[in-house]
Amino acid sequence: DVKVTQSSRYLVKRTGEKVFLECVQDMDHENMFWYRQDPGLGLRLIYFSYDVKMKEKGDIPEGYSVSREKKERFSLILESASTNQTSMYLCASKTLGSVSTEAFFGQGTRLTVV
Amino acid sequence: GEDVEQSLFLSVREGDSSVINCTYTDSSSTYLYWYKQEPGAGLQLLTYIFSNMDMKQDQRLTVLLNKKDKHLSLRIADTQTGDSAIYFCAAESGGSYIPTFGRGTSLIVHP
Numbered sequence: 001d002v003k004v005t006q007s008s009r010y011l012v013k014r015t016g017e018k019v020f021l022e023c024v025q026d027m028d029h030e031n032m033f034w035y036r037q038d039p040g041l042g043l044r045l046i047y048f049s050y051d052v053k054m055k056e057k058g059d060i061p062e063g064y065s066v067s068r069e070k071k072e073r074f075s076l077i078l079e080s081a082s083t084n085q086t087s088m089y090l091c092a093s094k095t096l097g098s099v100s101t102e103a104f105f106g107q108g109t110r111l112t113v114v
Numbered sequence: 115g116e117d118v119e120q121s122l123f124l125s126v127r128e129g130d131s132s133v134i135n136c137t138y139t140d141s142s143s144t145y146l147y148w149y150k151q152e153p154g155a156g157l158q159l160l161t162y163i164f165s166n167m168d169m170k171q172d173q174r175l176t177v178l179l180n181k182k183d184k185h186l187s188l189r190i191a192d193t194q195t196g197d198s199a200i201y202f203c204a205a206e207s208g209g210s211y212i213p214t215f216g217r218g219t220s221l222i223v224h225p
């Protein structure tokens with residue numbers, strides 16, 4: 001059974017803290033993504049990575065960075081958490097191929113910044 | 115870039131058909147997806163259609179694609195309370211491997 005695992009379901013952090021959200025996939029997928037989900041705004045792409053040590057900005061990268069040191073792991077970093085980063089964060093992975101394929105999602109991390 | 119629009123809410127009675135609509139802007143979108151998100155969970159692929167198809171049927175689900183109008187719809191026949199969820203439309207152009215999602219439609223099924 002394919003799996004994308006996010007390290008935490010719920011997190012509460014203080015303003016100004018450095019926050020790490022971890023995501024691991026066991027499908028040997030090349031592409032990995034971080035989205036944030038907010039009511040009425042849907043899923044917005046923060047960053048994606050198409051290979052180890054490669055990263056590309058998505059639509060809303062400000063205030064975030066990412067790390068992909070190993071193929072199976074993609075980390076999202078909030079350098080200095082702020083209350084407007086309170087959100088649901090979803091990690092996804094997807095293989096490359098001659099035809100497109102589905103994206104597999106983790107269960108999400110609900111982050112609250114106080 | 116791609117923009118995907120869908121209405122935010124749909125309420126139906128159990129046993130009726132539900133139709134969720136979606137429009138997209140990029141005419142080069144090759145792959146169109148419907149994902150379902152149940153409460154407290156991530157997204158799961160429900161069905162998909164390629165741009166060279168007009169229709170796809172999978173049990174209670176029917177996807178219709180109008181490429182000229184860039185309009186996609188998902189019909190759920192005999193809607194059940196277990197179908198209550200958020201449904202996301204996503205579009206992806208060939209070779210990009212990056213799906214763009216709509217805002218999601220909350221489907222509420224009442225008895």
